[in-house]
Amino acid sequence: MxxxxxxxxxxxxxxxxxxxxxxxxxxxxxxxxxxxxxxxxxxxxxxxxxxxxxxxxGLIDSHVHLAFDASLDPVASLAATDDAALLDHMRTAAHSALQAGITTVRDLGDRNYLSVLLAEEFAAQPGAGPEILSAGPPLTVPGGHCHFLGGEVEGTDALRAAVREHHARGCAVIKIMASGGTMTPGSLPPHASQYSVEDLRAVVDEAHRLGLPVAAHAHGTQAILDALEAGVDSLEHVTFLTADGVNTDSDVLSAVAQSGTFVSLTVGVHPRPRVVTEPPKALVVQLEKIHANFRNLHKLGAKMVVGSDAGVVPFKPHDVLPYGVGALAKMGIAPLDALISVTSTAARLCRLEGRKxxxxxxxxxxxxxxxxxxxxxxxxxxxxxxxxxxxxxxx
Missing domain, CATH: 2.30.40.10 (Urease, subunit C, domain 1)
Incomplete structure (x- = not known):
C-alpha cells in the first residue's frame, strides 16, 4: 500500500x-x-x-439529490431522461461535489435506486466520487411530494414492506415525506402532514429493526412534532411552517432541541445561479423567521448539520455545501460550530463516526x-x- x-x-x-x-x-x-x-x-x-x-x-453533505439537475424544472428534466443518461448525470453531479471537497453525501431521493448503483461504483473506485449513502425512492403518499420518484406507499403494513425492500436493495437510510413540499404539482403544501404518527412510527420501528436510520422531510410544525414522537433520526428542512406562516413558538423549538434528533438545515445558495430571480417579499419575511428559528435551535443546543438539498433549484448546484456553511455564519453561528456541523456532527448523523x-x-x-x-x-x-x-x- x-x-x-x-x-x-x-x-x-x-x-x-x-x-x-x-x-x-x-x-x-x-x-x-x-x-x-x-x-x-x-x-x-x-x-x-x-x-x-x-x-x-472531507465535508459531509447530509441532504443531496444527485438525480436532480439544478435547472429551472428538475422534475421535467428527470421525466425526460432515461436511467442510463440519468446515471451519467449523477456521476457528473457527484464529481462536482467531490471537487468542492465534499467527500461524503447522503442522497435522500432518487429514481429506481440509481444512487445505490453509483454508491457501489464509487466504493470500487473511491477516487471517482464521494462516498454515497443512498435512501432510494423516498416514501410518500400516492400523488404526494416527489411521488414521481416511485416511492408511493400508504398503510402501516405497506410502509413496513417498503422499508424492507429498501433495505434489501442496499439503502443506507430511509427517507419519508412527513409533510408536503413545493416541487410536485397537485400534492399537499409544505405545511400539511402526509402521514400520521402511527405511519411514521411503523417506518421507524421497521427501519431501526433492520439497522437503518430514518430521515423525515418535515416542513410543517405538526409533521415535525409527529416525526419527533415517532422517533426519527433526523428532521430535514425543519422550517416550522403553518397555514399562516412560520411558527416561532419557543416551546416547539425547545422540544426539537431537547429531543436529541438531528436537525438538517437545508441552507445555502450559490451566488451565481444560472437564472437569477428576486424572491417574493413574503418569502423574504418567511426566511427571516426561519433563520431566526435556526439561530435559536443552535442556542438551545440542537444537534445541527447542513444538508444543501443540492439539485432542486438553479441556485443549489451540487457543489453548493460550502455556501451552506457560510449561511450559518451569516446567521451569527460561530465559524467553528459551522465547520463542526459539516464534519464530525454530520458523521454522527450518518453513523460514520470515527471513520468520517x-x-x-x-x-x-x-x-x-x-x-x-x-x-x-x-x-x-x-x-x-x-x-x-x-x-x-x-x-
Missing amino acids: NTFAIHAGSLFDGYSMAGPVTVYVTGDRIQRVDRSGELPAGGVEVIDLGPQACLLP GRIAAGADADFLVVNGKPDQDVAALLDVEAVFRAGVRVR
Missing part, C-alpha cells in the same frame, strides 16, 4: 483548530497525526502544501485543503488547494 504524508500550516480536525500538522496516510486510511510541526526526516513522500494551507476532513468527519488515526483519508483560516472566515472553504478521497488526490 502507498504511504505518504501531508504537511499543512494549520489543522481543523473535526472538532478544533491546531497549528502545523503532518498527517501520515497508508492506503485509504490515516496512519497517524503529528502535531509537532516538523517535516518528516525522510523515507516517505511528503506533500507540503505550505504555511497558508489548512487541512480539514475527523482527522485522527484510523479515519478515512478524506481531506479538504484550503488556503486561509476557515475558523475565522468560512469563505476560506471556497479557496480550495487540494482534495483527497480515500488517500487519492483528486484535485
